[in-house]
Amino acid sequence: MENKMTNFLGIEKPYTEYNTARYAVLPVPFEHSTSYGSGTRQGPQAILKASAYVELYDEEFNREAYKKGIHTCVPPSLTDNVEEAFENMTRSVAGLLQDGKFPVVLGGEHSLSYPVFRAFNQHYENLSVLQFDAHSDLRFEYEDSIYSHASVMRRIYEINPNIAAVGIRSQCVEEARFIHAKNIPVFYAHRLHEEGFDDAIIGQLQENVYITFDVDYFDPSLIPATGTPEPGGFFWPETIRFLTRLFRKRNVVGFDVVELAPLNNMPHPDFTIARLVYKLITLHDLTSGERQK
Ligand SMILES: [Mn+2]
Structure with missing residues:
Protein backbone atom coordinates (compact mmCIF):
# COMPACT_ATOMS: atom_id res chain seq x y z
CA MET A 1 0.00 0.00 0.00
CA GLU A 2 1.44 3.26 -1.13
CA ASN A 3 1.10 5.78 1.66
CA LYS A 4 2.28 8.93 0.03
CA MET A 5 -0.32 10.33 -2.36
CA THR A 6 0.73 12.75 -5.09
CA ASN A 7 -0.70 16.26 -4.75
CA PHE A 8 -3.54 16.93 -7.16
CA LEU A 9 -2.04 18.54 -10.34
CA GLY A 10 1.44 17.90 -8.93
CA ILE A 11 1.44 21.45 -7.55
CA GLU A 12 3.63 22.61 -4.70
CA LYS A 13 3.72 25.25 -1.97
CA PRO A 14 2.31 27.79 -1.49
CA TYR A 15 -0.69 26.46 -3.49
CA THR A 16 -0.98 23.28 -1.46
CA GLU A 17 -1.09 24.85 2.05
CA TYR A 18 -4.22 23.75 3.90
CA ASN A 19 -4.84 27.02 5.70
CA THR A 20 -4.99 29.13 2.55
CA ALA A 21 -6.42 26.57 0.09
CA ARG A 22 -9.95 27.14 -1.22
CA TYR A 23 -10.21 23.53 -2.43
CA ALA A 24 -9.55 20.30 -0.55
CA VAL A 25 -9.13 17.07 -2.49
CA LEU A 26 -9.98 14.06 -0.33
CA PRO A 27 -8.92 10.66 -1.74
CA VAL A 28 -11.21 7.85 -0.54
CA PRO A 29 -9.87 4.52 -1.87
CA PHE A 30 -12.92 2.60 -0.61
CA GLU A 31 -13.99 -0.62 -2.34
CA HIS A 32 -16.47 -2.91 -0.67
CA SER A 33 -19.34 -4.03 -2.88
CA THR A 34 -18.26 -3.66 -6.54
CA SER A 35 -20.30 -6.30 -8.38
CA TYR A 36 -18.76 -6.76 -11.86
CA GLY A 37 -15.27 -5.45 -12.59
CA SER A 38 -13.19 -4.39 -9.57
CA GLY A 39 -10.34 -1.98 -8.93
CA THR A 40 -12.04 1.20 -7.71
CA ARG A 41 -9.70 1.32 -4.72
CA GLN A 42 -6.96 2.26 -7.20
CA GLY A 43 -9.08 5.15 -8.52
CA PRO A 44 -7.90 8.04 -6.34
CA GLN A 45 -4.20 7.32 -6.83
CA ALA A 46 -4.68 6.96 -10.62
CA ILE A 47 -6.50 10.30 -10.81
CA LEU A 48 -3.83 12.04 -8.73
CA LYS A 49 -1.04 10.52 -10.80
CA ALA A 50 -2.67 11.49 -14.12
CA SER A 51 -3.45 14.98 -12.80
CA ALA A 52 0.25 15.84 -12.82
CA TYR A 53 -0.05 15.97 -16.65
CA VAL A 54 -3.09 18.26 -16.72
CA GLU A 55 -2.31 21.83 -17.80
CA LEU A 56 -2.67 24.27 -14.88
CA TYR A 57 -4.15 26.88 -17.24
CA ASP A 58 -7.66 26.32 -18.56
CA GLU A 59 -7.84 27.50 -22.17
CA GLU A 60 -11.64 27.47 -22.32
CA PHE A 61 -12.19 29.80 -19.37
CA ASN A 62 -8.85 31.66 -19.35
CA ARG A 63 -8.35 30.65 -15.73
CA GLU A 64 -5.68 29.32 -13.37
CA ALA A 65 -7.88 27.95 -10.60
CA TYR A 66 -4.99 26.26 -8.77
CA LYS A 67 -3.87 29.68 -7.62
CA LYS A 68 -6.83 29.67 -5.20
CA GLY A 69 -5.02 26.80 -3.49
CA ILE A 70 -5.74 23.07 -3.74
CA HIS A 71 -4.77 20.96 -0.76
CA THR A 72 -4.62 17.17 -1.15
CA CYS A 73 -5.72 15.51 2.11
CA VAL A 74 -4.73 12.26 3.76
CA PRO A 75 -7.51 9.65 3.16
CA PRO A 76 -9.88 8.89 6.04
CA SER A 77 -9.25 5.62 7.88
CA LEU A 78 -11.08 2.87 5.93
CA THR A 79 -11.63 0.09 8.44
CA ASP A 80 -13.23 -3.27 7.48
CA ASN A 81 -16.31 -2.27 9.46
CA VAL A 82 -18.32 -0.40 6.82
CA GLU A 83 -20.32 1.78 9.21
CA GLU A 84 -17.15 2.80 11.01
CA ALA A 85 -15.41 3.60 7.71
CA PHE A 86 -18.50 5.64 6.71
CA GLU A 87 -18.33 7.56 10.02
CA ASN A 88 -14.69 8.41 9.32
CA MET A 89 -15.58 9.68 5.84
CA THR A 90 -18.43 11.84 7.16
CA ARG A 91 -16.17 13.28 9.84
CA SER A 92 -13.39 14.10 7.34
CA VAL A 93 -15.78 15.94 5.02
CA ALA A 94 -17.53 17.74 7.90
CA GLY A 95 -14.13 19.02 9.04
CA LEU A 96 -13.39 20.40 5.57
CA LEU A 97 -16.78 22.15 5.43
CA GLN A 98 -16.28 23.64 8.88
CA ASP A 99 -12.93 25.00 7.74
CA GLY A 100 -14.63 26.70 4.79
CA LYS A 101 -13.09 24.43 2.14
CA PHE A 102 -14.77 23.29 -1.07
CA PRO A 103 -14.50 19.47 -0.81
CA VAL A 104 -13.55 17.40 -3.85
CA VAL A 105 -13.86 13.68 -3.11
CA LEU A 106 -12.08 11.08 -5.27
CA GLY A 107 -13.42 7.51 -5.10
CA GLY A 108 -13.51 4.65 -4.69
CA GLU A 109 -16.83 2.92 -5.19
CA HIS A 110 -20.11 4.80 -5.35
CA SER A 111 -21.41 3.75 -1.93
CA LEU A 112 -19.04 6.30 -0.34
CA SER A 113 -21.22 9.15 -1.66
CA TYR A 114 -23.74 8.43 1.11
CA PRO A 115 -21.41 9.12 4.08
CA VAL A 116 -19.81 12.02 2.17
CA PHE A 117 -23.20 13.56 1.42
CA ARG A 118 -24.30 13.19 5.08
CA ALA A 119 -21.75 15.88 5.96
CA PHE A 120 -23.06 18.24 3.25
CA ASN A 121 -26.65 17.59 4.29
CA GLN A 122 -25.86 18.63 7.86
CA HIS A 123 -24.06 21.74 6.65
CA TYR A 124 -26.37 23.20 3.98
CA GLU A 125 -30.05 24.14 3.66
CA ASN A 126 -31.90 24.14 0.30
CA LEU A 127 -29.67 21.38 -0.99
CA SER A 128 -30.17 19.05 -3.96
CA VAL A 129 -28.10 16.13 -5.17
CA LEU A 130 -27.44 15.81 -8.88
CA GLN A 131 -26.30 12.33 -9.88
CA PHE A 132 -24.38 11.72 -13.10
CA ASP A 133 -24.62 7.99 -13.71
CA ALA A 134 -25.60 5.23 -16.11
CA HIS A 135 -27.45 3.44 -13.27
CA SER A 136 -30.21 4.59 -10.98
CA ASP A 137 -28.63 3.07 -7.84
CA LEU A 138 -32.05 3.20 -6.14
CA ARG A 139 -32.43 -0.42 -5.07
CA PHE A 140 -33.40 -0.74 -1.41
CA GLU A 141 -30.58 -3.26 -1.03
CA TYR A 142 -28.35 -5.30 -3.29
CA GLU A 143 -26.60 -8.62 -2.62
CA ASP A 144 -27.76 -8.45 1.03
CA SER A 145 -26.21 -5.05 1.64
CA ILE A 146 -28.01 -1.75 2.17
CA TYR A 147 -24.62 -0.08 1.67
CA SER A 148 -24.06 -1.44 -1.85
CA HIS A 149 -23.05 0.91 -4.68
CA ALA A 150 -26.39 -0.13 -6.26
CA SER A 151 -28.31 1.37 -3.30
CA VAL A 152 -26.40 4.61 -2.75
CA MET A 153 -29.05 6.97 -4.14
CA ARG A 154 -31.74 5.22 -2.08
CA ARG A 155 -29.74 5.91 1.11
CA ILE A 156 -29.24 9.53 0.04
CA TYR A 157 -32.95 9.87 -0.82
CA GLU A 158 -33.85 8.72 2.71
CA ILE A 159 -31.99 11.67 4.26
CA ASN A 160 -32.77 14.21 1.51
CA PRO A 161 -35.42 13.54 -1.16
CA ASN A 162 -34.20 16.40 -3.40
CA ILE A 163 -32.37 14.17 -5.85
CA ALA A 164 -32.17 14.26 -9.65
CA ALA A 165 -30.28 12.04 -12.06
CA VAL A 166 -28.85 12.43 -15.54
CA GLY A 167 -27.39 9.89 -17.97
CA ILE A 168 -29.45 6.94 -16.74
CA ARG A 169 -29.66 3.99 -19.14
CA SER A 170 -29.88 0.95 -16.89
CA GLN A 171 -32.30 0.16 -14.06
CA CYS A 172 -34.50 -2.59 -12.67
CA VAL A 173 -38.29 -2.48 -12.51
CA GLU A 174 -38.23 -1.86 -8.73
CA GLU A 175 -36.24 1.31 -9.40
CA ALA A 176 -38.53 2.40 -12.24
CA ARG A 177 -41.55 2.04 -9.94
CA PHE A 178 -39.83 3.90 -7.10
CA ILE A 179 -38.93 6.79 -9.44
CA HIS A 180 -42.52 6.94 -10.67
CA ALA A 181 -44.08 6.69 -7.19
CA LYS A 182 -41.81 9.37 -5.68
CA ASN A 183 -41.80 11.55 -8.79
CA ILE A 184 -37.99 11.71 -8.91
CA PRO A 185 -36.62 13.77 -11.84
CA VAL A 186 -34.63 11.37 -14.02
CA PHE A 187 -33.18 12.43 -17.34
CA TYR A 188 -32.53 9.33 -19.36
CA ALA A 189 -29.61 9.08 -21.77
CA HIS A 190 -31.94 8.45 -24.72
CA ARG A 191 -33.42 11.94 -24.22
CA LEU A 192 -30.07 13.74 -24.47
CA HIS A 193 -30.76 15.41 -27.79
CA GLU A 194 -34.18 16.78 -26.87
CA GLU A 195 -34.55 20.54 -26.89
CA GLY A 196 -34.20 22.16 -23.45
CA PHE A 197 -32.77 19.05 -21.83
CA ASP A 198 -30.17 20.99 -19.78
CA ASP A 199 -32.56 23.57 -18.35
CA ALA A 200 -35.18 20.94 -17.55
CA ILE A 201 -32.64 19.27 -15.27
CA ILE A 202 -31.36 22.47 -13.68
CA GLY A 203 -34.94 23.63 -13.08
CA GLN A 204 -35.46 20.67 -10.75
CA LEU A 205 -32.61 21.67 -8.44
CA GLN A 206 -32.56 23.76 -5.26
CA GLU A 207 -30.18 26.72 -4.90
CA ASN A 208 -27.36 24.58 -3.46
CA VAL A 209 -26.26 21.50 -5.39
CA TYR A 210 -24.04 18.58 -4.49
CA ILE A 211 -22.77 16.60 -7.49
CA THR A 212 -22.11 12.88 -7.33
CA PHE A 213 -20.38 11.84 -10.54
CA ASP A 214 -20.17 8.15 -11.39
CA VAL A 215 -17.74 7.94 -14.31
CA ASP A 216 -19.87 5.28 -16.03
CA TYR A 217 -22.15 8.20 -16.98
CA PHE A 218 -19.65 8.64 -19.84
CA ASP A 219 -19.74 6.41 -22.88
CA PRO A 220 -17.58 3.30 -22.37
CA SER A 221 -15.51 4.25 -25.43
CA LEU A 222 -14.36 7.31 -23.50
CA ILE A 223 -14.22 5.65 -20.04
CA PRO A 224 -13.85 1.87 -20.37
CA ALA A 225 -12.16 1.83 -16.94
CA THR A 226 -15.19 1.21 -14.75
CA GLY A 227 -16.87 -1.80 -13.16
CA THR A 228 -20.23 -1.71 -14.95
CA PRO A 237 -18.23 18.42 -25.06
CA GLU A 238 -21.93 18.06 -24.13
CA THR A 239 -20.96 17.27 -20.54
CA ILE A 240 -18.80 20.37 -20.12
CA ARG A 241 -21.47 22.49 -21.81
CA PHE A 242 -24.10 21.22 -19.36
CA LEU A 243 -21.82 21.61 -16.32
CA THR A 244 -21.01 25.19 -17.32
CA ARG A 245 -24.72 26.00 -17.43
CA LEU A 246 -25.29 24.26 -14.10
CA PHE A 247 -22.50 26.14 -12.30
CA ARG A 248 -23.78 29.44 -13.67
CA LYS A 249 -27.34 28.81 -12.47
CA ARG A 250 -26.80 27.05 -9.15
CA ASN A 251 -24.37 27.17 -6.23
CA VAL A 252 -22.42 23.92 -6.45
CA VAL A 253 -21.11 23.22 -2.93
CA GLY A 254 -18.94 20.17 -3.55
CA PHE A 255 -18.66 16.97 -5.53
CA ASP A 256 -17.42 13.44 -5.67
CA VAL A 257 -16.12 11.48 -8.67
CA VAL A 258 -16.45 7.72 -8.21
CA GLU A 259 -16.13 4.29 -9.85
CA LEU A 260 -12.95 4.79 -11.86
CA ALA A 261 -11.27 1.37 -11.97
CA PRO A 262 -7.95 2.04 -13.75
CA LEU A 263 -6.78 -0.31 -16.52
CA ASN A 264 -3.16 -1.23 -17.13
CA ASN A 265 -1.55 0.39 -20.17
CA MET A 266 -4.57 2.57 -20.79
CA PRO A 267 -3.97 6.07 -19.44
CA HIS A 268 -6.72 8.02 -21.21
CA PRO A 269 -9.55 7.24 -18.75
CA ASP A 270 -7.45 8.31 -15.74
CA PHE A 271 -6.37 11.47 -17.53
CA THR A 272 -9.91 12.27 -18.68
CA ILE A 273 -11.21 12.02 -15.11
CA ALA A 274 -8.31 14.13 -13.78
CA ARG A 275 -9.28 16.78 -16.34
CA LEU A 276 -12.92 16.51 -15.34
CA VAL A 277 -12.01 17.13 -11.69
CA TYR A 278 -9.95 20.19 -12.55
CA LYS A 279 -12.65 21.44 -14.95
CA LEU A 280 -15.19 21.23 -12.12
CA ILE A 281 -12.84 23.16 -9.82
CA THR A 282 -12.29 25.73 -12.58
CA LEU A 283 -16.03 26.11 -13.13
CA HIS A 284 -16.54 26.65 -9.41
CA ASP A 285 -13.76 29.23 -9.28
CA LEU A 286 -15.16 31.03 -12.34
CA THR A 287 -18.81 31.11 -11.28
CA SER A 288 -18.36 31.77 -7.56
CA GLY A 289 -16.54 34.94 -8.66
CA GLU A 290 -19.43 35.86 -10.97
CA ARG A 291 -21.93 35.28 -8.15
CA GLN A 292 -20.19 37.68 -5.80
CA LYS A 293 -20.43 40.55 -8.29
MN1 LIG B 1 -23.14 3.61 -12.18
Whole structure:
Protein backbone atom coordinates (compact mmCIF):
# COMPACT_ATOMS: atom_id res chain seq x y z
CA MET A 1 0.00 0.00 0.00
CA GLU A 2 1.44 3.26 -1.13
CA ASN A 3 1.10 5.78 1.66
CA LYS A 4 2.28 8.93 0.03
CA MET A 5 -0.32 10.33 -2.36
CA THR A 6 0.73 12.75 -5.09
CA ASN A 7 -0.70 16.26 -4.75
CA PHE A 8 -3.54 16.93 -7.16
CA LEU A 9 -2.04 18.54 -10.34
CA GLY A 10 1.44 17.90 -8.93
CA ILE A 11 1.44 21.45 -7.55
CA GLU A 12 3.63 22.61 -4.70
CA LYS A 13 3.72 25.25 -1.97
CA PRO A 14 2.31 27.79 -1.49
CA TYR A 15 -0.69 26.46 -3.49
CA THR A 16 -0.98 23.28 -1.46
CA GLU A 17 -1.09 24.85 2.05
CA TYR A 18 -4.22 23.75 3.90
CA ASN A 19 -4.84 27.02 5.70
CA THR A 20 -4.99 29.13 2.55
CA ALA A 21 -6.42 26.57 0.09
CA ARG A 22 -9.95 27.14 -1.22
CA TYR A 23 -10.21 23.53 -2.43
CA ALA A 24 -9.55 20.30 -0.55
CA VAL A 25 -9.13 17.07 -2.49
CA LEU A 26 -9.98 14.06 -0.33
CA PRO A 27 -8.92 10.66 -1.74
CA VAL A 28 -11.21 7.85 -0.54
CA PRO A 29 -9.87 4.52 -1.87
CA PHE A 30 -12.92 2.60 -0.61
CA GLU A 31 -13.99 -0.62 -2.34
CA HIS A 32 -16.47 -2.91 -0.67
CA SER A 33 -19.34 -4.03 -2.88
CA THR A 34 -18.26 -3.66 -6.54
CA SER A 35 -20.30 -6.30 -8.38
CA TYR A 36 -18.76 -6.76 -11.86
CA GLY A 37 -15.27 -5.45 -12.59
CA SER A 38 -13.19 -4.39 -9.57
CA GLY A 39 -10.34 -1.98 -8.93
CA THR A 40 -12.04 1.20 -7.71
CA ARG A 41 -9.70 1.32 -4.72
CA GLN A 42 -6.96 2.26 -7.20
CA GLY A 43 -9.08 5.15 -8.52
CA PRO A 44 -7.90 8.04 -6.34
CA GLN A 45 -4.20 7.32 -6.83
CA ALA A 46 -4.68 6.96 -10.62
CA ILE A 47 -6.50 10.30 -10.81
CA LEU A 48 -3.83 12.04 -8.73
CA LYS A 49 -1.04 10.52 -10.80
CA ALA A 50 -2.67 11.49 -14.12
CA SER A 51 -3.45 14.98 -12.80
CA ALA A 52 0.25 15.84 -12.82
CA TYR A 53 -0.05 15.97 -16.65
CA VAL A 54 -3.09 18.26 -16.72
CA GLU A 55 -2.31 21.83 -17.80
CA LEU A 56 -2.67 24.27 -14.88
CA TYR A 57 -4.15 26.88 -17.24
CA ASP A 58 -7.66 26.32 -18.56
CA GLU A 59 -7.84 27.50 -22.17
CA GLU A 60 -11.64 27.47 -22.32
CA PHE A 61 -12.19 29.80 -19.37
CA ASN A 62 -8.85 31.66 -19.35
CA ARG A 63 -8.35 30.65 -15.73
CA GLU A 64 -5.68 29.32 -13.37
CA ALA A 65 -7.88 27.95 -10.60
CA TYR A 66 -4.99 26.26 -8.77
CA LYS A 67 -3.87 29.68 -7.62
CA LYS A 68 -6.83 29.67 -5.20
CA GLY A 69 -5.02 26.80 -3.49
CA ILE A 70 -5.74 23.07 -3.74
CA HIS A 71 -4.77 20.96 -0.76
CA THR A 72 -4.62 17.17 -1.15
CA CYS A 73 -5.72 15.51 2.11
CA VAL A 74 -4.73 12.26 3.76
CA PRO A 75 -7.51 9.65 3.16
CA PRO A 76 -9.88 8.89 6.04
CA SER A 77 -9.25 5.62 7.88
CA LEU A 78 -11.08 2.87 5.93
CA THR A 79 -11.63 0.09 8.44
CA ASP A 80 -13.23 -3.27 7.48
CA ASN A 81 -16.31 -2.27 9.46
CA VAL A 82 -18.32 -0.40 6.82
CA GLU A 83 -20.32 1.78 9.21
CA GLU A 84 -17.15 2.80 11.01
CA ALA A 85 -15.41 3.60 7.71
CA PHE A 86 -18.50 5.64 6.71
CA GLU A 87 -18.33 7.56 10.02
CA ASN A 88 -14.69 8.41 9.32
CA MET A 89 -15.58 9.68 5.84
CA THR A 90 -18.43 11.84 7.16
CA ARG A 91 -16.17 13.28 9.84
CA SER A 92 -13.39 14.10 7.34
CA VAL A 93 -15.78 15.94 5.02
CA ALA A 94 -17.53 17.74 7.90
CA GLY A 95 -14.13 19.02 9.04
CA LEU A 96 -13.39 20.40 5.57
CA LEU A 97 -16.78 22.15 5.43
CA GLN A 98 -16.28 23.64 8.88
CA ASP A 99 -12.93 25.00 7.74
CA GLY A 100 -14.63 26.70 4.79
CA LYS A 101 -13.09 24.43 2.14
CA PHE A 102 -14.77 23.29 -1.07
CA PRO A 103 -14.50 19.47 -0.81
CA VAL A 104 -13.55 17.40 -3.85
CA VAL A 105 -13.86 13.68 -3.11
CA LEU A 106 -12.08 11.08 -5.27
CA GLY A 107 -13.42 7.51 -5.10
CA GLY A 108 -13.51 4.65 -4.69
CA GLU A 109 -16.83 2.92 -5.19
CA HIS A 110 -20.11 4.80 -5.35
CA SER A 111 -21.41 3.75 -1.93
CA LEU A 112 -19.04 6.30 -0.34
CA SER A 113 -21.22 9.15 -1.66
CA TYR A 114 -23.74 8.43 1.11
CA PRO A 115 -21.41 9.12 4.08
CA VAL A 116 -19.81 12.02 2.17
CA PHE A 117 -23.20 13.56 1.42
CA ARG A 118 -24.30 13.19 5.08
CA ALA A 119 -21.75 15.88 5.96
CA PHE A 120 -23.06 18.24 3.25
CA ASN A 121 -26.65 17.59 4.29
CA GLN A 122 -25.86 18.63 7.86
CA HIS A 123 -24.06 21.74 6.65
CA TYR A 124 -26.37 23.20 3.98
CA GLU A 125 -30.05 24.14 3.66
CA ASN A 126 -31.90 24.14 0.30
CA LEU A 127 -29.67 21.38 -0.99
CA SER A 128 -30.17 19.05 -3.96
CA VAL A 129 -28.10 16.13 -5.17
CA LEU A 130 -27.44 15.81 -8.88
CA GLN A 131 -26.30 12.33 -9.88
CA PHE A 132 -24.38 11.72 -13.10
CA ASP A 133 -24.62 7.99 -13.71
CA ALA A 134 -25.60 5.23 -16.11
CA HIS A 135 -27.45 3.44 -13.27
CA SER A 136 -30.21 4.59 -10.98
CA ASP A 137 -28.63 3.07 -7.84
CA LEU A 138 -32.05 3.20 -6.14
CA ARG A 139 -32.43 -0.42 -5.07
CA PHE A 140 -33.40 -0.74 -1.41
CA GLU A 141 -30.58 -3.26 -1.03
CA TYR A 142 -28.35 -5.30 -3.29
CA GLU A 143 -26.60 -8.62 -2.62
CA ASP A 144 -27.76 -8.45 1.03
CA SER A 145 -26.21 -5.05 1.64
CA ILE A 146 -28.01 -1.75 2.17
CA TYR A 147 -24.62 -0.08 1.67
CA SER A 148 -24.06 -1.44 -1.85
CA HIS A 149 -23.05 0.91 -4.68
CA ALA A 150 -26.39 -0.13 -6.26
CA SER A 151 -28.31 1.37 -3.30
CA VAL A 152 -26.40 4.61 -2.75
CA MET A 153 -29.05 6.97 -4.14
CA ARG A 154 -31.74 5.22 -2.08
CA ARG A 155 -29.74 5.91 1.11
CA ILE A 156 -29.24 9.53 0.04
CA TYR A 157 -32.95 9.87 -0.82
CA GLU A 158 -33.85 8.72 2.71
CA ILE A 159 -31.99 11.67 4.26
CA ASN A 160 -32.77 14.21 1.51
CA PRO A 161 -35.42 13.54 -1.16
CA ASN A 162 -34.20 16.40 -3.40
CA ILE A 163 -32.37 14.17 -5.85
CA ALA A 164 -32.17 14.26 -9.65
CA ALA A 165 -30.28 12.04 -12.06
CA VAL A 166 -28.85 12.43 -15.54
CA GLY A 167 -27.39 9.89 -17.97
CA ILE A 168 -29.45 6.94 -16.74
CA ARG A 169 -29.66 3.99 -19.14
CA SER A 170 -29.88 0.95 -16.89
CA GLN A 171 -32.30 0.16 -14.06
CA CYS A 172 -34.50 -2.59 -12.67
CA VAL A 173 -38.29 -2.48 -12.51
CA GLU A 174 -38.23 -1.86 -8.73
CA GLU A 175 -36.24 1.31 -9.40
CA ALA A 176 -38.53 2.40 -12.24
CA ARG A 177 -41.55 2.04 -9.94
CA PHE A 178 -39.83 3.90 -7.10
CA ILE A 179 -38.93 6.79 -9.44
CA HIS A 180 -42.52 6.94 -10.67
CA ALA A 181 -44.08 6.69 -7.19
CA LYS A 182 -41.81 9.37 -5.68
CA ASN A 183 -41.80 11.55 -8.79
CA ILE A 184 -37.99 11.71 -8.91
CA PRO A 185 -36.62 13.77 -11.84
CA VAL A 186 -34.63 11.37 -14.02
CA PHE A 187 -33.18 12.43 -17.34
CA TYR A 188 -32.53 9.33 -19.36
CA ALA A 189 -29.61 9.08 -21.77
CA HIS A 190 -31.94 8.45 -24.72
CA ARG A 191 -33.42 11.94 -24.22
CA LEU A 192 -30.07 13.74 -24.47
CA HIS A 193 -30.76 15.41 -27.79
CA GLU A 194 -34.18 16.78 -26.87
CA GLU A 195 -34.55 20.54 -26.89
CA GLY A 196 -34.20 22.16 -23.45
CA PHE A 197 -32.77 19.05 -21.83
CA ASP A 198 -30.17 20.99 -19.78
CA ASP A 199 -32.56 23.57 -18.35
CA ALA A 200 -35.18 20.94 -17.55
CA ILE A 201 -32.64 19.27 -15.27
CA ILE A 202 -31.36 22.47 -13.68
CA GLY A 203 -34.94 23.63 -13.08
CA GLN A 204 -35.46 20.67 -10.75
CA LEU A 205 -32.61 21.67 -8.44
CA GLN A 206 -32.56 23.76 -5.26
CA GLU A 207 -30.18 26.72 -4.90
CA ASN A 208 -27.36 24.58 -3.46
CA VAL A 209 -26.26 21.50 -5.39
CA TYR A 210 -24.04 18.58 -4.49
CA ILE A 211 -22.77 16.60 -7.49
CA THR A 212 -22.11 12.88 -7.33
CA PHE A 213 -20.38 11.84 -10.54
CA ASP A 214 -20.17 8.15 -11.39
CA VAL A 215 -17.74 7.94 -14.31
CA ASP A 216 -19.87 5.28 -16.03
CA TYR A 217 -22.15 8.20 -16.98
CA PHE A 218 -19.65 8.64 -19.84
CA ASP A 219 -19.74 6.41 -22.88
CA PRO A 220 -17.58 3.30 -22.37
CA SER A 221 -15.51 4.25 -25.43
CA LEU A 222 -14.36 7.31 -23.50
CA ILE A 223 -14.22 5.65 -20.04
CA PRO A 224 -13.85 1.87 -20.37
CA ALA A 225 -12.16 1.83 -16.94
CA THR A 226 -15.19 1.21 -14.75
CA GLY A 227 -16.87 -1.80 -13.16
CA THR A 228 -20.23 -1.71 -14.95
CA PRO A 229 -19.86 0.05 -18.34
CA GLU A 230 -23.09 0.75 -20.25
CA PRO A 231 -23.38 1.63 -23.95
CA GLY A 232 -24.98 4.86 -25.11
CA GLY A 233 -23.27 7.20 -22.69
CA PHE A 234 -22.36 10.86 -22.83
CA PHE A 235 -19.23 12.45 -24.29
CA TRP A 236 -16.97 15.29 -23.21
CA PRO A 237 -18.23 18.42 -25.06
CA GLU A 238 -21.93 18.06 -24.13
CA THR A 239 -20.96 17.27 -20.54
CA ILE A 240 -18.80 20.37 -20.12
CA ARG A 241 -21.47 22.49 -21.81
CA PHE A 242 -24.10 21.22 -19.36
CA LEU A 243 -21.82 21.61 -16.32
CA THR A 244 -21.01 25.19 -17.32
CA ARG A 245 -24.72 26.00 -17.43
CA LEU A 246 -25.29 24.26 -14.10
CA PHE A 247 -22.50 26.14 -12.30
CA ARG A 248 -23.78 29.44 -13.67
CA LYS A 249 -27.34 28.81 -12.47
CA ARG A 250 -26.80 27.05 -9.15
CA ASN A 251 -24.37 27.17 -6.23
CA VAL A 252 -22.42 23.92 -6.45
CA VAL A 253 -21.11 23.22 -2.93
CA GLY A 254 -18.94 20.17 -3.55
CA PHE A 255 -18.66 16.97 -5.53
CA ASP A 256 -17.42 13.44 -5.67
CA VAL A 257 -16.12 11.48 -8.67
CA VAL A 258 -16.45 7.72 -8.21
CA GLU A 259 -16.13 4.29 -9.85
CA LEU A 260 -12.95 4.79 -11.86
CA ALA A 261 -11.27 1.37 -11.97
CA PRO A 262 -7.95 2.04 -13.75
CA LEU A 263 -6.78 -0.31 -16.52
CA ASN A 264 -3.16 -1.23 -17.13
CA ASN A 265 -1.55 0.39 -20.17
CA MET A 266 -4.57 2.57 -20.79
CA PRO A 267 -3.97 6.07 -19.44
CA HIS A 268 -6.72 8.02 -21.21
CA PRO A 269 -9.55 7.24 -18.75
CA ASP A 270 -7.45 8.31 -15.74
CA PHE A 271 -6.37 11.47 -17.53
CA THR A 272 -9.91 12.27 -18.68
CA ILE A 273 -11.21 12.02 -15.11
CA ALA A 274 -8.31 14.13 -13.78
CA ARG A 275 -9.28 16.78 -16.34
CA LEU A 276 -12.92 16.51 -15.34
CA VAL A 277 -12.01 17.13 -11.69
CA TYR A 278 -9.95 20.19 -12.55
CA LYS A 279 -12.65 21.44 -14.95
CA LEU A 280 -15.19 21.23 -12.12
CA ILE A 281 -12.84 23.16 -9.82
CA THR A 282 -12.29 25.73 -12.58
CA LEU A 283 -16.03 26.11 -13.13
CA HIS A 284 -16.54 26.65 -9.41
CA ASP A 285 -13.76 29.23 -9.28
CA LEU A 286 -15.16 31.03 -12.34
CA THR A 287 -18.81 31.11 -11.28
CA SER A 288 -18.36 31.77 -7.56
CA GLY A 289 -16.54 34.94 -8.66
CA GLU A 290 -19.43 35.86 -10.97
CA ARG A 291 -21.93 35.28 -8.15
CA GLN A 292 -20.19 37.68 -5.80
CA LYS A 293 -20.43 40.55 -8.29
MN1 LIG B 1 -23.14 3.61 -12.18
